Amino acid sequence: xxxxxxxxxxxxxxxxxxxxxxxxxxxxxxxxxxxxxxxxxxxxxxxxxxxxxxxxxxxxxxxxxxxxxxxxxxxxxxxxxxxxxxxxxxxxxxxxxxxxxxxxxxxxxxxxxxxxxxxxxxxxxxxxxxxxxxxxxxxxxxxxxxxxxxxxxxxxxxxxxxxxxxxxxxxxxxxxxxxxxxxxxxxxxxxxxxxxxxxxxxxxxxxxxxxxxxxxxxxxxxxxxxxxxxxxxxxxxxxxxxxxxxxxxxxxxxxxxxxxxxxxxxxxxxxxxxxxxxxxxxxxxxxxxxxxxxxxxxxxxxxxxxxxxxxxxxxxxxxxxxxxxxxxxxxxxxxxxxxxxxxxxxxxxxxxxxxxxxxxxxxxxxxxxxxxxxxxxxxxxxxxxxxxxxxx
Amino acid sequence: xxxxxxxxxxxxxxxxxxxxxxxxxxxxxxxxxxxxxxxxxxxxxxxxxxxxxxxxxxxxxxxxxxxxxxxxxxxxxxxxxxxxxx
Numbered sequence: 001x002x003x004x005x006x007x008x009x010x011x012x013x014x015x016x017x018x019x020x021x022x023x024x025x026x027x028x029x030x031x032x033x034x035x036x037x038x039x040x041x042x043x044x045x046x047x048x049x050x051x052x053x054x055x056x057x058x059x060x061x062x063x064x065x066x067x068x069x070x071x072x073x074x075x076x077x078x079x080x081x082x083x084x085x086x087x088x089x090x091x092x093x094x095x096x097x098x099x100x101x102x103x104x105x106x107x108x109x110x111x112x113x114x115x116x117x118x119x120x121x122x123x124x125x126x127x128x129x130x131x132x133x134x135x136x137x138x139x140x141x142x143x144x145x146x147x148x149x150x151x152x153x154x155x156x157x158x159x160x161x162x163x164x165x166x167x168x169x170x171x172x173x174x175x176x177x178x179x180x181x182x183x184x185x186x187x188x189x190x191x192x193x194x195x196x197x198x199x200x201x202x203x204x205x206x207x208x209x210x211x212x213x214x215x216x217x218x219x220x221x222x223x224x225x226x227x228x229x230x231x232x233x234x235x236x237x238x239x240x241x242x243x244x245x246x247x248x249x250x251x252x253x254x255x256x257x258x259x260x261x262x263x264x265x266x267x268x269x270x271x272x273x274x275x276x277x278x279x280x281x282x283x284x285x286x287x288x289x290x291x292x293x294x295x296x297x298x299x300x301x302x303x304x305x306x307x308x309x310x311x312x313x314x315x316x317x318x319x320x321x322x323x324x325x326x327x328x329x330x331x332x333x334x335x336x337x338x339x340x341x342x343x344x345x346x347x348x349x350x351x352x353x354x355x356x357x358x359x360x361x362x363x364x365x366x367x368x369x370x371x372x373x374x375x376x377x378x379x380x381x382x383x384x385x386x387x388x389x390x391x392x
Numbered sequence: 393x394x395x396x397x398x399x400x401x402x403x404x405x406x407x408x409x410x411x412x413x414x415x416x417x418x419x420x421x422x423x424x425x426x427x428x429x430x431x432x433x434x435x436x437x438x439x440x441x442x443x444x445x446x447x448x449x450x451x452x453x454x455x456x457x458x459x460x461x462x463x464x465x466x467x468x469x470x471x472x473x474x475x476x477x478x
Contacts, residue, residue: 022467
């Protein structure tokens with residue numbers, strides 16, 4: 001028999017793409033395309049691969065959830081000893097280890113250390129100055145941060161700001177824009193004296209009120225994105241990347257110079273809001289695997305993927321636990337077996353709930369065969385009796 | 393100037409690395425999928441109408457969205473989500 005051409009081999013492999021996953025198809029293509037094969041031997045290879053693949057699939061009735069729970073749970077006990085560990089992006093701390101894993105699985109609204117990783121576009125990513133420019137656009141700066149001193153004159157009812165010109169230059173803010181900002185607040189006449197003095201004449205002679213106005217001026221945002229407190233520029237490989245303390249995905253995506261396709265935040269709820277549930281699923285996997293890998297724990301990604309699938313199954317992020325996945329089980333007994341037993345039993349009895357005994361936990365409780373593995377097979381029926389029943 | 397040009401193109405969430413490809417199925421395609429999988433729509437995972445991806449596709453409740461995920465284990469996997477109100 002003659003050997004197949006490269007094209008024929010690829011064609012034959014493509015034929016089984018409805019059985020095998022894409023990654024195996026790709027691997028087969030790469031490995032087989034330059035080998036001399038007859039049609040028969042290729043068929044043999046493919047059949048062997050398909051057999052191996054089908055054999056390695058999870059069998060019906062396998063308790064994948066329990067296996068996933070154990071596979072994540074056991075390594076995390078190794079973590080507890082080294083808990084509350086902080087490892088940072090040099091300048092600031094990021095919660096890692098068990099506290100972070102719990103945060104992810106509990107689907108907390110905001111992480112204890114919100115953080116963003118911001119990549120820059122082609123124009124800005126190779127130049128440190130340009131990267132800093134973008135960083136300045138993102139980092140929130142209040143008037144408080146750019147002044148040397150503030151004086152309140154109660155006699156003339158004026159507030160004098162002495163600006164820190166050096167800091168202002170570094171942050172790329174000019175005195176004009178600050179004046180404009182204060183004028184917009186409508187407190188009084190604003191006047192620039194000399195190079196670095198801004199005097200605000202108010203007509204308020206009450207000490208308390210004047211103090212309050214001063215505080216309002218101090219906390220006025222001059223520049224930046226709400227919620228992002230600090231930005232650090234770091235060189236990574238050949239490009240500059242921004243790391244931020246605080247997170248605001250929606251606003252950062254709109255900043256010029258940011259590579260919007262790669263912006264990342266560790267706030268999973270923000271990702272869900274801005275990019276959708278599928279992106280949130282990916283973020284959960286990334287965060288959980290990141291923690292486990294950082295701790296040197298080798299947990300198969302399939303377990304984490306299953307957890308992420310479960311957490312995002314109803315279109316929103318649900319936590320694992322009483323207020324989420326476990327708390328929404330249909331079976332009363334399964335819920336009662338988890339946490340707050342009495343409340344669940346009480347509520348179920350008031351509502352007259354029924355337990356169909358379909359799950360694992362409830363069958364363990366009543367002492368029946370658990371629907372797992374071979375126990376999941378409920379009834380065997382021969383075709384003949386089915387036919388006969390149809391006739392009656 | 394290059395930056396200006398890029399910003400003028402509206403950012404689509406599907407360009408983001410975290411967002412997999414979403415495809416809105418027609419009624420006919422949806423029926424075929426359900427038949428092939430042997431499930432009722434409510435047995436699929438859900439996606440809310442208000443989800444940014446669903447909104448970008450203009451999906452309505454009752455639709456089915458096909459999602460082509462990149463998977464570290466299987467290369468690509470296809471999943472379906474049922475559009476629910478919320």
